[in-house]
Amino acid sequence: MYDTLISGGHLLTMAGDGVGFIENGAIAIDKGMIVAVGPRDEIEAKDEPRERIDATGCIVMPGLVDAHLHSAATTGRGWAQEISPWMASGYGPLMRHAIEEDAPLWTLLALMEGVANGTTTFGDYEFPMNELIHSHIAIGSRAVVCEGVTELNWANREQWIADGWVPGEPTPLDRELGEQTLANELDLYARWHGHDDGRIRVIFGPHAADFLSKEMLLKVQEEARKRGAALHLHTAQDARENKATEQRYGLRAVPYLDSIGLLAEDLIAVHLSVTTDDEVDLVARRGARMICCANSIGIIDGVLPPARRFLEAGGVVGFGTDQSPGNNSHNIFAEMRANAMFAKIKTEDPLVMPAWQVLRAATIGGATALGIGDLTGSLEVGKAADLIFVDATRPPMAPVLLEPARNIVPNLVYAESGSNVVLNMVAGRIIYRDGTYTLIDEAETKQQVADAAKRFTDKVAADPGVNELPIVQLTRTGRH
Amino acid sequence: MYDTLISGGHLLTMAGDGVGFIENGAIAIDKGMIVAVGPRDEIEAKDEPRERIDATGCIVMPGLVDAHLHSAATTGRGWAQEISPWMASGYGPLMRHAIEEDAPLWTLLALMEGVANGTTTFGDYEFPMNELIHSHIAIGSRAVVCEGVTELNWANREQWIADGWVPGEPTPLDRELGEQTLANELDLYARWHGHDDGRIRVIFGPHAADFLSKEMLLKVQEEARKRGAALHLHTAQDARENKATEQRYGLRAVPYLDSIGLLAEDLIAVHLSVTTDDEVDLVARRGARMICCANSIGIIDGVLPPARRFLEAGGVVGFGTDQSPGNNSHNIFAEMRANAMFAKIKTEDPLVMPAWQVLRAATIGGATALGIGDLTGSLEVGKAADLIFVDATRPPMAPVLLEPARNIVPNLVYAESGSNVVLNMVAGRIIYRDGTYTLIDEAETKQQVADAAKRFTDKVAADPGVNELPIVQLTRTGRH
Structure with missing residues (x-):
């Protein structure tokens, strides 16, 4: 038994010197660490997880x-x-x-x-x-x-x-x-x-x-x-x-x-x-x-x-x-x-x-x-389970083309903005999923941000020395 | 009476030769056309709408x-x-x-x-x-x-x-x-x-x-x-x-x-x-x-x-x-x-x-x-109500700083990816809101896209002539 099985998506592991693509792959995680990674059938045949996370339609890659x-x-x-x-x-x-x-x-x-x-x-x-x-x-x-x-x-x-x-x-x-x-x-x-x-x-x-x-x-x-x-x-x-x-x-x-x-x-x-x-x-x-x-x-x-x-x-x-x-x-x-x-x-x-x-x-x-390449940065056995799911059923990731040429990596780099990230996991713990932070209160933070922005701009605006700054002048002429 | 009042957000109208910023503005729409645009108090004092759309926290700008x-x-x-x-x-x-x-x-x-x-x-x-x-x-x-x-x-x-x-x-x-x-x-x-x-x-x-x-x-x-x-x-x-x-x-x-x-x-x-x-x-x-x-x-x-x-x-x-x-x-x-x-x-x-x-x-x-500058492209009276809401309560739009220098336009251009677009209106009709298309079925389309992608790649892969293409070779070496 191990903690978590992630399966159903395609993997970009970064193992080796390329992107380490695995079609329909799976990752087994125990105590926050990756204990197995490979094709889904192979991983699922090994052992049973306590929990399963479905990555169908997603690209699973290192955070x-x-x-x-x-x-x-x-x-x-x-x-x-x-x-x-x-x-x-x-x-x-x-x-x-x-x-x-x-x-x-x-x-x-x-x-x-x-x-x-x-x-x-x-x-x-x-x-x-x-x-x-x-x-x-x-x-x-x-x-x-x-x-x-x-x-x-x-x-x-x-x-x-x-x-x-x-x-x-x-x-x-x-x-x-x-x-x-x-x-x-x-x-x-x-x-x-x-x-x-x-x-x-x-x-x-x-x-x-x-x-x-x-x-x-x-x-x-x-x-x-x-x-x-x-x-x-x-x-x-x-x-x-x-x-x-x-x-x-x-x-x-x-x-x-x-x-x-x-x-x-x-x-x-x-x-x-x-x-x-x-x-x-x-x-x-x-x-x-x-x-x-x-x-x-x-x-x-x-x-x-x-x-x-x-x-x-x-x-x-x-x-x-x-x-x-x-x-x-x-x-x-x-x-x-x-x-x-x-x-x-x-x-x-x-x-x-x-x-x-x-x-x-x-x-x-x-x-x-950062000196932690042995701990994170790729999906390999012995590393922490720091990974993300990117929903590939929506633009700019859709369609996913696998044969004869893949389009996943170009679309991730040249087009994806991050808005298709649907899961963020660090050391095996999900910290963000489907638009929601699991450990912090986003609504409360938004209100605090608005209040703090007001405090800051009030303080800046009270300084007459800023009036001549080019950025302030641009704002006043409607060009900012 | 007119059809729709949009109020509660800041406007970038593009009227004039700059960005036409209006703090806490409002837009009145009738029969798909903009009939009034300006500061909220001014617009709200004029006439009554049949429907109100709240743009609080958003930037409202031309589509x-x-x-x-x-x-x-x-x-x-x-x-x-x-x-x-x-x-x-x-x-x-x-x-x-x-x-x-x-x-x-x-x-x-x-x-x-x-x-x-x-x-x-x-x-x-x-x-x-x-x-x-x-x-x-x-x-x-x-x-x-x-x-x-x-x-x-x-x-x-x-x-x-x-x-x-x-x-x-x-x-x-x-x-x-x-x-x-x-x-x-x-x-x-x-x-x-x-x-x-x-x-x-x-x-x-x-x-x-x-x-x-x-x-x-x-x-x-x-x-x-x-x-x-x-x-x-x-x-x-x-x-x-x-x-x-x-x-x-x-x-x-x-x-x-x-x-x-x-x-x-x-x-x-x-x-x-x-x-x-x-x-x-x-x-x-x-x-x-x-x-x-x-x-x-x-x-x-x-x-x-x-x-x-x-x-x-x-x-x-x-x-x-x-x-x-x-x-x-x-x-x-x-x-x-x-x-x-x-x-x-x-x-x-x-x-x-x-x-x-x-x-x-x-x-x-x-x-x-495109030859339709008289019809769309800015928020001005007499133009079609083609506009979008951009949620500015989230990064990269938050915080919104208004004084003494605004940061809205730089953040829209240098950072926003489009993922904060929460409403898309064409000729006064909402065609997308909060992640949902109002006129088409996204789930059905996604399935059709996946099926069509398979048909296409099967057809391409059946052509032996593509095997020597550089993009196919890159894929096979794990560098794509």
């Missing part, structure tokens, strides 16, 4: 991995567009009014969006994670979290300017803030790492090469390595970062990070937006993993990060949704499509970034990037 | 216009990817097995997808429209249809080859087929134009400059103009077309069409994929309208059609979903996002193709392009 997001920024969803530079002329001046007490609610909203659209694992890089962690626990998804370590203290901005700092230049660093944020990270790790049978994992988040001194970066690395935890680092994310490391250490960000031993297998390198081909190859060669946030970086900067080259260099790529003021969603189906399509548009070659490769990045790639 | 699709091709959804050239190495050899008797079902599936995702008007270019028209009538959406006129008779392909024709070269033309397909078009027009209070309109569809002789093109134009009907023409869609017109008439497609008087206000120019900047400007200057199919052309060719330049040249642009073997969906939300994002990625400029401009193209732009 998606959102390997990099800033969950609480949903408070300002859509407030970083049609402006440039987005940080200075929209996001920054507006988001500094975000209300910290409401942050757990905004994180929950981000997770709800992800879960409804098939995400089972979130790589959440957000402050104050010691509070936000409760949202991850509540919704039931898998989480690999950090709170972030930084020595860049924006609260001192007025003082920097008084001292002669020019916006856009590398900023002074604040060791005290660095020590304090590292202490928070250590506290987070001590309290929550391994929580709930390992569903919650804590890693370390040094913000970026220009946000920390060399000494602090190395200290974070040391603390992380003591615990076997990975480093989640924004890497070569913008020109300012290269400028800062060049001024401080005489090297661009990637070679600087290499020179101090940061580029290694325990590094999760996010973005790589501002890199040379050689730098991309170097990061991959060192065994670091790349997270590509195609929609976010595409919308706010018009830039396509080098996921394709990273894959060609033999590296592991996962996808992230980043932050919703710029993205504007936490939906890995949208990231799959963006990665597949942007590469084609950029190169004018319809053969680059094929759907199967993109689907692997969104599942086993993301899991491997 | 989307899918200005160019080949609806019946859903039979082969997803069968034109990861291959190049897509037509010869996938679509062509597979789709020639499509079963004509099932075509109305496949059209219905395409329309169901569009309606559920907010489309109210379909510019359907498909054969045999004299049969397919019944699917348009059944679902209740607005349609501007044509069956297509062509002199290119693929049935003679073997004979061409025997006569020395080389694939890729311009093909012989078959005047008899041209006359026959024109007769079908005239028959379609006579039987269906103006059907159901004008909900069904018929225009003329000369296929492309390389599919018809000059004489036949001009004859179609003459017949269309006698009836005041527009011409729906694939224009400069590929290199083969330019090659054919150069061989036959010494000019590339666009200057050739201009030389014979085709570039005019009654021309709907689809694609313009293979054009110079001057050619794009010329088409716009002549007053012809452009339909951009960004996802289709992007996936199958890696090409971004010149919608941005066409708009800059003062032209009218609408969006189309084209055909689902290549796209793979009939979803104008996906087209909005593609148009906004691909332009940014291509130019590395996040300011091009802003959301408000894209939203206008998907509504009033598409309606104007």
Whole structure:
């Protein structure tokens, strides 16, 4: 006897180096783990389940991995567009009014969006994670979290300017803030790492090469390595970062990070937006993993990060949704499509970034990037039962064509939006089914979101300094 | 007294040159037409409705216009990817097995997808429209249809080859087929134009400059103009077309069409994929309208059609979903996002193709392009009540921020997939609400689709000629 049999659908297991398709397959689950997977007849002949879940008409596949997001920024969803530079002329001046007490609610909203659209694992890089962690626990998804370590203290901005700092230049660093944020990270790790049978994992988040001194970066690395935890680092994310490391250490960000031993297998390198081909190859060669946030970086900067080259260099790529003021969603189906399509548009070659490769990045790639590829990301014996059902009886998944050519994977990547996700299971527990979250109250959350949005916009609108912002002007002219 | 009051939501009317936002607005509808639109208090003070529809929590906006699709091709959804050239190495050899008797079902599936995702008007270019028209009538959406006129008779392909024709070269033309397909078009027009209070309109569809002789093109134009009907023409869609017109008439497609008087206000120019900047400007200057199919052309060719330049040249642009073997969906939300994002990625400029401009193209732009801008495409007095509700209480639409900067339009364009469309109304009649089609039986259609898919794949699989196709090989290696 085992706990649960899932049968009746087609499987995309991601086992092997393709999509691991099994027509009319079945999965046996016991104590949250996959104990058998294969053709239905074969699995059903083995043993009896306590419970059966019918997947008829569905594609059953590994849950998606959102390997990099800033969950609480949903408070300002859509407030970083049609402006440039987005940080200075929209996001920054507006988001500094975000209300910290409401942050757990905004994180929950981000997770709800992800879960409804098939995400089972979130790589959440957000402050104050010691509070936000409760949202991850509540919704039931898998989480690999950090709170972030930084020595860049924006609260001192007025003082920097008084001292002669020019916006856009590398900023002074604040060791005290660095020590304090590292202490928070250590506290987070001590309290929550391994929580709930390992569903919650804590890693370390040094913000970026220009946000920390060399000494602090190395200290974070040391603390992380003591615990076997990975480093989640924004890497070569913008020109300012290269400028800062060049001024401080005489090297661009990637070679600087290499020179101090940061580029290694325990590094999760996010973005790589501002890199040379050689730098991309170097990061991959060192065994670091790349997270590509195609929609976010595409919308706010018009830039396509080098996921394709990273894959060609033999590296592991996962996808992230980043932050919703710029993205504007936490939906890995949208990231799959963006990665597949942007590469084609950029190169004018319809053969680059094929759907199967993109689907692997969104599942086993993301899991491997977050350091939990042995636990999740594919449907294989010994892994956690983190999986989703996608209803294939409706457009854009219908019709399902099996012979002589399948159409399932292209339709998942180029068309499916996540709206056909009808079941989301993490470690064998159903956390979302047929439009309903099983562990949280959606109606209550919606009302709280509406109330919190009002609090936030009232606070922002009370700041006369925002009136001249381009995004406010666009709104007033009816073009937003 | 009037028929229906819609109130409680925010409106995006598209009136004026922006998005025409009205906070807490209302719309009064009588006999299928909008008789008042404005702030809720103002509209409610005027007169009493027979029926009220509550739009609380929703964005109410004009229905989307899918200005160019080949609806019946859903039979082969997803069968034109990861291959190049897509037509010869996938679509062509597979789709020639499509079963004509099932075509109305496949059209219905395409329309169901569009309606559920907010489309109210379909510019359907498909054969045999004299049969397919019944699917348009059944679902209740607005349609501007044509069956297509062509002199290119693929049935003679073997004979061409025997006569020395080389694939890729311009093909012989078959005047008899041209006359026959024109007769079908005239028959379609006579039987269906103006059907159901004008909900069904018929225009003329000369296929492309390389599919018809000059004489036949001009004859179609003459017949269309006698009836005041527009011409729906694939224009400069590929290199083969330019090659054919150069061989036959010494000019590339666009200057050739201009030389014979085709570039005019009654021309709907689809694609313009293979054009110079001057050619794009010329088409716009002549007053012809452009339909951009960004996802289709992007996936199958890696090409971004010149919608941005066409708009800059003062032209009218609408969006189309084209055909689902290549796209793979009939979803104008996906087209909005593609148009906004691909332009940014291509130019590395996040300011091009802003959301408000894209939203206008998907509504009033598409309606104007199809020649019915006076009837639909915006929420204004005197227009048909063609509108949709988008639930904004859920991600990616939540939270709704109104002050000091709105986030509704960016979230609609950059994130919404169509899954939050909770009501679709055409000419005052609700054709879809809360996941249910009001005029057709979805469960029955799903079963018919599954059966028809089996018939189709059985027929394709019985053709040994398909075994060597790249798409079949990809499937067998687990990479599809």
